[in-house]
Amino acid sequence: MLQFQIFRCPWFLISVLVPCYGSLQPGFSKLQRGHRLDRKLIQSFTEVSFLDCVIECLVTPRCKSVNYYKGANFCEINYENKTTAETRYMESAGWVYSEKEHWPQELAGACSNSTCGINQACKHKRYSADKFFECVLSDCGIPDQKGIDLNTTRREDAIGIHRRIHASCADGYSQSGSGWLICQSNGEWKYNIVCEVTVPLELAFGKPAEQSSTYSTHGAEFAVDGNRGTDLILDNCAHTGDGDTNPWMVDLQAVYSIKSVRIINRGMDEYETDVSFRLRDVTVTVGLTEFDVNTPCGFFAGPGTLSQLVVIDCPTSP
Ligand SMILES: *[C@@H]1O[C@H](CO)[C@@H](O)[C@H](O)[C@H]1NC(C)=O
Ligand SMILES: *[C@@H]1O[C@H](CO)[C@@H](O)[C@H](O)[C@H]1NC(C)=O
Ligand SMILES: *[C@@H]1O[C@H](CO)[C@@H](O)[C@H](O)[C@H]1NC(C)=O
Numbered sequence: 001m002l003q004f005q006i007f008r009c010p011w012f013l014i015s016v017l018v019p020c021y022g023s024l025q026p027g028f029s030k031l032q033r034g035h036r037l038d039r040k041l042i043q044s045f046t047e048v049s050f051l052d053c054v055i056e057c058l059v060t061p062r063c064k065s066v067n068y069y070k071g072a073n074f075c076e077i078n079y080e081n082k083t084t085a086e087t088r089y090m091e092s093a094g095w096v097y098s099e100k101e102h103w104p105q106e107l108a109g110a111c112s113n114s115t116c117g118i119n120q121a122c123k124h125k126r127y128s129a130d131k132f133f134e135c136v137l138s139d140c141g142i143p144d145q146k147g148i149d150l151n152t153t154r155r156e157d158a159i160g161i162h163r164r165i166h167a168s169c170a171d172g173y174s175q176s177g178s179g180w181l182i183c184q185s186n187g188e189w190k191y192n193i194v195c196e197v198t199v200p201l202e203l204a205f206g207k208p209a210e211q212s213s214t215y216s217t218h219g220a221e222f223a224v225d226g227n228r229g230t231d232l233i234l235d236n237c238a239h240t241g242d243g244d245t246n247p248w249m250v251d252l253q254a255v256y257s258i259k260s261v262r263i264i265n266r267g268m269d270e271y272e273t274d275v276s277f278r279l280r281d282v283t284v285t286v287g288l289t290e291f292d293v294n295t296p297c298g299f300f301a302g303p304g305t306l307s308q309l310v311v312i313d314c315p316t317s318p
Contacts, residue, residue, distance in 0.1 A: 027054065027103040032082075036067040036092035039153050040080040042139050043160030048075045050096070051107075057100050058108040059122040060138050068096045079142065079159065119187055137161055140183035147173035147195030161185055169195035202226070202262075209250040213241035220248055230267030230307040237266060249293065257317045258286055258297055267307035279304030286318050 042062055045053065050068050053075030057063035064081040068074070071094050081099050082089035089097070105112045110132035111122035121138035125131060139159045143150065149170040157165035164182045169175040173195040182190040204224045211220035218232065218239035229235030240247045265279045280302025287293035298312035 024051075024103070024107070027098065030099070030102045032097040034091055034093060034095065035082075035097040036076075036090060036095040037065055037078050037080065037082055037085060037097060038088045038090055038092075039155060039157065040078040040085050040088055041156075041158035041160070041163075042077045042079050043158055043163065044077075045075040047073050049073065050075075053077070054098060054100075054103050055107055056121075058103060058105060059111040059114070059116075061116055061118050061120065062139060063100055065097065065099045067092075068098070069094055070096065079139075137185075137187040139163075140187055140189045143167065143181055143189055143191075145191060145195070147197070148193065159183060161187065167193055169193070173197055203252055203256060204250045207250050207252055209238070209248065211238060211240050211248045212244040212246060215239040215241050220250075223248065224250060228264055230264060231269045232266055233269050249290070251290065255288065258314045259317050260314055261298060261312045263300075263310045263312070265304040265306070265308040265310060274306060276306045276308065277303035279308070279310065282310070282312065284312050284314070286314075 042060065043056075045056060048056070050070070053066050053068050056075060057066045057077045060077060062079050063077045064084065065078045067076040067078065078085075080088065082097070108114075108122070110124055114122035114133050114135065116122045116135035119137060119139050119141050120135040122133045123136055125134050139161060142159060143165070147169050148167050150165070150167055152168045153165050157163070159165065161183055162185065164180050166179055167181055168179055175193060175195055177191070177193040180192045182192065184190050202224070205226055207224055209220035209224050214220070216239070218237060220238050222236045223238035225236075227235050230237070232239060238248060261284050263279070263282070265276050267276070268274060279300075282300040282302060284297040284299070285293050286295050286297045295318045297314040297316075297318055300310050300312050302310075304310060
């Protein structure tokens with residue numbers, strides 16, 4: 001019976017709702033009054049009825065739920081629902097929350113059979129002979145650039161066309177730019193934010209280094225060149241000759257108290273040579289001059305493993 005009623009009023013539903021009311025019962029009965037899903041906005045609309053708001057969601061493949069504020073006829077369509085974004089579902093006076101799947105898809109009229117993509121919305125074309133709908137860009141998608149933290153978005157932020165969101169850089173990244181992402185009319189984000197991996201400042205970086213002997217071209221300076229690659233041939237690491245003791249030294253050019261020393265061990269090269277075990281019995285000593293580098297700092301027994309980051313703590317912070 002319900003199905004029959006729907007087909008009697010195909011896509012004039014929006015204006016001729018009364019005869020179809022029976023079929024909308026499931027949606028209305030599951031409304032969550034006094035609730036709203038926060039910060040998952042695709043788009044918002046002013047001066048629309050609640051049913052138009054639901055229909056807007058039905059014709060937008062990415063939409064999963066709606067928030068509606070009756071006092072201002074204000075509609076928000078969301079790209080999550082209260083199950084997928086549990087922590088964003090909250091009490092909010094005057095609002096109504098509703099899930100897309102509680103409404104019959106037929107409410108979308110011609111658009112219920114649309115083949116629009118995930119970042120598109122279906123719009124009715126009333127006077128077209130061949131097609132009763134068209135697909136138009138709806139949003140820029142959820143930004144996925146590495147290092148961006150979307151937990152700092154604001155309540156009014158949305159991913160829809162011509163909307164913008166506020167983002168910041170995740171822990172371990174440093175930020176430059178205004179922090180706004182703008183969804184352009186071509187469906188692509190304009191990032192006014194750059195998140196770069198924060199590399200901890202290496203005290204030894206670029207400082208003068210020496211070693212007891214040099215194997216091939218692998219000078220002492222390659223241990224402090226900032227390149228963390230571990231392929232001896234490709235990345236050019238420091239490498240002495242055989243059998244040296246006290247092999248390597250760096251001049252920090254100022255007085256520091258040393259809490260730890262980090263060494264990255266040699267990794268595999270293209271010949272699949274694994275000599276990582278050679279890093280063993282490592283004693284780190286420090287001193288105020290080149291001729292008195294005898295104060296114990298820390299020790300690593302080893303043997304090392306391939307590309308191991310060895311952190312040698314200096315308990316007394318000499
Ligand atoms: C919420 O969205 C998910 C994923 O799209 C869906 O599986 C689920 O049925 C939706 N509704 C509810 C009430 O969980
Ligand atoms: C959608 O497609 C189905 C199956 O092809 C058809 O029965 C139905 O009438 C179509 N609905 C609309 C609104 O075009
Ligand atoms: C954002 O918050 C969620 C839940 O509160 C958390 O699981 C996630 O790791 C956070 N993301 C970042 C990049 O901090």
